[in-house]
Amino acid sequence: MxxxxxxxxxxxxxxxxxxxxxxxxxxxxxxxxxxxxxxxADSASPDSELVEVRAKYMGRTVEAVFDRSTNTVTIKSGELAGTTYTSASSAAIAVVETINPGRESANTNGRLFWIVTKTGQPLRSLLGRR
Incomplete structure (x- = not known):
């Protein structure tokens, strides 16, 4: 940059x-x-069950909601709007495949791909490392 x-x-x-x-x-x-x-507001957000997240990939921003109780991600904007995924990584992979279908491998760490909207920190900040 x-x-x-x-x-x-x-x-x-x-x-x-x-x-x-x-x-x-x-x-x-x-x-x-x-x-x-x-x-x-930022200090209260980690306790909420539903956490607004976003991802910016290849110049496009995708909005989503992460449900802490089920670890699911529901996409709220773009071509995948309304789709719920069983993990942050499966949602991230779907976004990458949709935006960049020519990418050889869509494997993506969802804990780093998704950013908590209120804090600007990776989702990993709420979930910890694996």
């Missing part, structure tokens, strides 16, 4: 920051206006 050019206008930097965080510019503005609200 290239460094941010100091001559880059502020709004372009703002848009770049939102893209790097994987959130909308409106969400970034809300987080900047009230960081304590975000911190309290």
């Amino acid at each position: 290239s460094a941010v050019d100091p001559a880059m206008p502020t709004y372009q930097r703002f848009l770049l920051a939102a893209e790097l965080l994987g959130i909308s510019p409106d969400d970034l503005a809300r987080r900047l206006e009230n960081p304590m609200a975000v911190a309290s």
